Each structure stands twice: as structure tokens, then as C-alpha cells.
Amino acid sequence: MRLDPEAVHTRRRSKKRVILIQVRGDEAAEAQEQLCFLETAGLEADEMDCINVVREPAISWSRVDSSDVLFLGGAGAHSATREFDFTKPLGDLVLRWIEEGRPLFGSCWGHHFLVQTLGGEVVTDHATGEVGSFDIELTKTGVDDPLFAGFPDLFAAQLGHHDRVERLPVGCEELAFSDRCRYQVLRLGDRPVYGTQFHSEMNESHLQARLMMYRDTYLEERTGEDELSATLRPSPHAELLLSRFLDLYA
Numbered sequence: 001m002r003l004d005p006e007a008v009h010t011r012r013r014s015k016k017r018v019i020l021i022q023v024r025g026d027e028a029a030e031a032q033e034q035l036c037f038l039e040t041a042g043l044e045a046d047e048m049d050c051i052n053v054v055r056e057p058a059i060s061w062s063r064v065d066s067s068d069v070l071f072l073g074g075a076g077a078h079s080a081t082r083e084f085d086f087t088k089p090l091g092d093l094v095l096r097w098i099e100e101g102r103p104l105f106g107s108c109w110g111h112h113f114l115v116q117t118l119g120g121e122v123v124t125d126h127a128t129g130e131v132g133s134f135d136i137e138l139t140k141t142g143v144d145d146p147l148f149a150g151f152p153d154l155f156a157a158q159l160g161h162h163d164r165v166e167r168l169p170v171g172c173e174e175l176a177f178s179d180r181c182r183y184q185v186l187r188l189g190d191r192p193v194y195g196t197q198f199h200s201e202m203n204e205s206h207l208q209a210r211l212m213m214y215r216d217t218y219l220e221e222r223t224g225e226d227e228l229s230a231t232l233r234p235s236p237h238a239e240l241l242l243s244r245f246l247d248l249y250a
Helices: 027-041 087-101 109-117 140-144 205-211 225-231 238-249
Strands: 020-021 048-051 069-072 104-107 122-123 132-137 154-161 163-167 172-177 184-187 192-197
Touching: 020 027, 027 048, 027 205, 027 238, 069 109, 069 225, 087 104, 087 109, 104 109, 104 238, 109 163, 109 172, 109 192, 122 140, 132 140, 132 205, 140 163, 140 172, 154 205, 154 238, 192 238
Parallel strands: 020 048, 020 069, 069 104, 104 192
Antiparallel strands: 122 163, 132 154, 132 172, 172 184, 184 192
């Protein structure tokens, strides 16, 4: 049976304890990203604790130990192909989190960082970059995955990236791809560990606002706001992934 996003309604559930790892040097983008995750995941403000590793590069385990779920967000100008002060401490934390069997979801940069941390390869490749709304297609494995139960084989998502996954880590499976860029969704075996190349926390309005913040990074000079708006479209299925992830694994 196909999932009807319009029929999905908010229901009572137990409180979650979620950590959002951010890599943001811009305060406006940092605040907007928090709102995107809260809205799309269906969380209350007191259910999500945000840690920006640009300001807090070395995160103690005690800072996250009492949480149920780890979200790895985007990064703006910080590519996962480069080393930063936070790279090793965050990598160690992510590996310990996964080893303890805890749920983790990486979006865009978080997807890349997860791949690098697990031993895969990420490259910068402007030719395969995607900025705007694009169609994502599920693999056979993706169709059978519980996170995508009821999804159409092809669904829209919001993207803004110049990096891509070149090689998956051992043990990871490809769940979805796009015409321009492979490895749009991955899962680590049967663990509750996922990554999406696209922004699972965004709808088209969120993406438009974000791209205006980073227009020098992602948009050419000739691309105006009206031109960008014309290329964007709704992504109702992709916007269900974070809340469904919490329902399944938190």
C-alpha cells in the first residue's frame, strides 16, 4: 500500500531526547537548521539539544550519553573531505555511538561524514552537484527497507551539495540514487544508522531560504531568487523520513 503524506497525522508519543550535531559558522544558518530539524522531525524544542562543533569541537561522551538519537546536520562551507579540529573527536564519538547500537541519521554533510568515518570515500565534484529539488529513486533494497515502507519508487527531495560519496564503506548498502548522483541514501547493515545525500530536514521553502544564505557557495551570480523558486517543488515523502526514523528506532 502506498503512503499518502497528506494522511499522516501527528500522534501522541513519548518524549524523545535527540542530539543535533551542527557545523555552522553562520548564526542565521545555525538557527534555521535547528528549526528545520524540529519541524520535520516533529519535535518540541525541549526534545533536541544542539551542539555546534565549530564552537565546541571536542564533545565529551557525557554530553550525549543520555540521548536516544544522534542527528548529523549540514555544514555550509565545511566539506567532509577536509580535516578540522572537530573531525577526529566527532569521528570517535560517532563510532562509539554506532558500536553501542544507537540510532543515527546523517543529512547531507552528515551523510558524508558518516561515510568518511566508517572508511568510505567522499570527493568534491561540482559536475554532479545538485542544487534544488530532484527526483530520488529507491533501489530494490530501499524499497524493502522499513524506513521507506509505502514510499513510491520515485520521490522528490531537496538538495544542495558539491561533495558526493565515491565509495561506500564496508557493510553499507545503497538504498536510493538520483540521475546525477549515486548513493543518495545508505544504511549500515541492519543497524539503525542511515545517511541521506539530500536534506531530509527540508521542504522547498526551507531550501530556498538556506540557499539565499549561502548563495556565494551554491548559486551562480546570474541565479536570482525568482529563478531559483521556479525550480523548486514540494517533497512530501522525503519530509517524513526524520519523524518515521524516530518512530521506528528511538
